[in-house]
Amino acid sequence: MTSTTKHLMQRRHGWQRAAAAALAAGATLLIAGMPAQAEDTPPTRGAAEPPAATVQTLSAPxxxxxxxxxxxxxxxxxxxRNYVGQADDNKLFDGAIAGMLASLDAHSQYLNKDDMRELDRTNTGRYVGVGIEVEVDRDRMRVVSSAEDSPAERAGIAAGDILVAIDGKAIAGLSNTxxxxxxxxxPGSVVALGVARGNRLRxxxxxxxxxNNATVRVSMAAPGLAWIRVAEFGGATGAELAAALKKLDAAKEAPRGLILDLRNDPGGLVSAGVAVAGAFLEPGTELFSARGQVAGANATVTVDQRYYQEPGEADVLAGLPxxxxSxxxxxxxxGASASAAELVAGxxxxxxxxxxxxxxTFGKGSIQSVIPLGPDSGIKFTVARYFTPKGREIxxxxxxxxxxxxxxxxxxxDLLLRESDLANHLPASTGASAAPTAVGHNPVESTRMFGTRDDKALQAAVALLAPQTRSTPTLAGLLRKWGEELKPGNAGGAP
Known part of the structure; x- marks a missing residue:
């Protein structure tokens, strides 16, 4: 044992007592209460905190x-003592913390100064780039989504693609940030991306x-049927949706049916998800429950302003028609609908x-919390799983x-992986995770296909909502005629 090691060992008891005392004095364990840093999407989107909980601190060393x-x-x-070069203390301890977080699950990570800045940028939705969200999966940089009408989407980059190089340089081993x-x-500068899909590299x-993309877009899928596309759940999504619904109400005739499109939506802020679901449900209706290890991470979230609005701010859902x-x-x-999108759908x-x-859907039903460790760093780790009102685990x-x-x-x-396919994913609490995705079972869908004649899901939604006509009975009309209940899988997919 070196003299340095002996010296450190002699100091260990004093350091341990100091650390325990600091924790007992009020070190933050969970940052709770929506909507601050309330995100539940993959790593580059930030982190989610358990709604309706109070700040939790350790009451004992x-x-x-x-x-x-x-x-x-x-x-x-x-x-x-022995490394061949200069070993920087900050890098060593940052690496140690990062290793602890990485050992937990696929969505827990250490956030350095650049990571914290990136988290704020992605939550506001304002930046200069190409519109790609990525996450590390089995040492590969997997595309989570391409922002709608972004350079990446126009180039055909889709969820499930693997990013392998930027400007001719391999990115293996690099962090998301x-x-x-x-x-x-x-703006206007060019970046070359090496993108792999299956066995093809482009x-x-x-x-x-x-x-600075709007997250909500509205058009008419058919006369009287409004198609509301939510690309992701950002800080302005609730207000954007409310404005869109009020604009529809101001039209000559209010819609007689709505299609809420959450396909390829990677999730985002939990508070935004609460606002979106709350626009279609009565106040007080249960949306989901969060279940974690400590009392502060357990909550039942309802349609209530405190779960989607900062204190003192006006209710974005006020005045909805x-x-x-109804x-x-x-x-x-x-399969690319994840996290907050699954919360809303469930x-x-x-x-x-x-x-x-x-x-x-993708199957990310966990909530992460971001906790600052100092003025320019923090940690993000999973604090709860969420369950639908009927207790189904996502x-x-x-x-x-x-x-x-x-x-x-x-x-x-091409294969699009789900949460259960990710390395080190958090298993379902029951242990009954979805089976690994079979090749061809979960094909990638491009948002550029949505709304075209090949969009079978949108066509099915229109058929469900359109009134039955004398000449062409719709699926919805037939179901009403037969008096059947909708059952999972009772309408066919692609032939």
Whole structure:
């Protein structure tokens, strides 16, 4: 044992007592209460906190594992004494913290100064880049989504693609934040991305653009049927949806049916999800329950302003027309609908407010909390799983649609992984995670296909909501005629 190691060992008891005292004095364990940093999407989107909980602190000193602390200090001492170069203390301890978080699950991570800045940027939705969200999966940088009408989407980059290089340089081993930094740049500048899909590798040249995308878009899918597309759940999503619904109400005739499209929606802020679901449900209706290890992480969340609005701010859902909570509603989902999107779909389905159409969702039903460690760093880790009003667990399982409608056969048969396919994913609490995705079972869907003649799910939603005509009976009309209940899988997918 080196002299440095001995010296560190002699100081260990004093350091352990100091650390325990600091924790007992009020170190934050959970940052609770919506909506601050209330996000539940994959790593580059930030983190989610358990709604309706109070700030939790340790009321008694934390017993540190003596043997493990000694092992850590020994490793530090050996590196400082024997490493061939200069070992920076900040990098060493940042790495140690990052290793602890990475050992937990696929969505827990250490956030350095750049990560914290990136978290704020993605939550506001304002930046210059190409519009890609990525996460690390089995040492690969997997595309989670491409923002609608972004340079990435126009180039054909889709969820499930693997990003392998930026400007000719391999990105293996880089962090999400470093990858994002390399994709950012001045508006009008060009970045070359190496993108793999299946066995095919392409190099795409994309022109960076200022991105401040609206998250809600509305058009008419058919006369009287409004198609509301929610691309992701950001800080302004609730207000954007409310404005869109009020604009529809100001039209000559209010819609007689709504299609809420959550396909390829990677999730986002939990508070935004609460606001979106709340626009279609009566106040006080249960949306989901969060269940964690400590009391502060357990809550039942309802349609209530405190769960989607900062204290003192005006209620974004105030003044909505009454028909938004009663008009027939269909929700579209697919294998890339994740996190907050699944929360909304599950709540509307369990409350029998909407018929869910599409394919099995991604299966990210966990909530992360971001806790600052200092002025410019923090940690993000999973604090709770969430369950639908009927107690169904979403984590590693997903939401099963009422009517399964698969994409057009052969449109794009590349494999899109789900939560249960991710390395080190958090298993369902029951242990009954969804089976690994079979090749061809979960095809990638491009948002550029949505709304075209090949969009079978949207066509099915229109059929459900359209009134029965004398010449062409719709599926909804036939179901009314036969008096049948909608059952999972009772409408066919692609032939």
């Amino acid at each position: 934390l017993a540190l594992p003596q043997a493990e602390v000694e092992k850590l200090l020994s490793a530090y001492a050996l590196i400082k 470093e990858v994002a930094r390399r994709m950012h740049g001045a 190099t795409l040249r994309l022109t960076r653009a200022a991105l 009454a028909w938004t909570r 008009v027939p509603l269909t929700v579209l989902v697919n 709540a509307l389905q369990d409350q029998r407010r909407a018929t869910v159409v599409g394919t099995q 984590q590693a399982q997903g939401v099963t649609p009422d009517i399964v409608v698969a994409p057009k056969a052969g449109a794009q048969d």
